[in-house]
Amino acid sequence: MNISKKMQDAFNAQITAELYSSNLYLQMAFWFRKEGWKGFADWMFKHSDEEKHHALEMANFVLDRGGEALVAAIDAPEVDFKDPKEIFERTLKHEQWVTEKINELADVADELKDRASINFVDKFIDEQVEEEKTVRDILNLFRHRDGHTVATIDDIVGAQE
């Protein structure tokens, strides 16, 4: 059965949100590089790639089900960053926003009783739990410090997969 127009549109809206996320993290990576925070920059570059990958996975799912995947206009990301800790606070807020969007996507799949989409979106629900946790762990490094300087946090974060 082909994907319904309503489900397809909901996925396309999420693809736009994922691409926006990818650009936001790319912009953050550029800022980190400019300021000489190599580890944070590497982490953000990787995270930006992951978001693009999420968009592609969703597009492939829509296409595999006979739908149309669209790249809509993507808003320019924010650029007024202050310091590393503030950037990770914004990242957590942003991921929480993405979680809400994914939950809305799951609601559409539930409403349409679209089993394949329910199954597909489930994996992204799990992914959001993991993504929020990863950023929260980084923020805890800033909060507790435990003798860490921002430079050691930069090394720790840069070494993360």
Ligand code: FEO
């Ligand atoms: Fe694709 Fe970080 O959410």
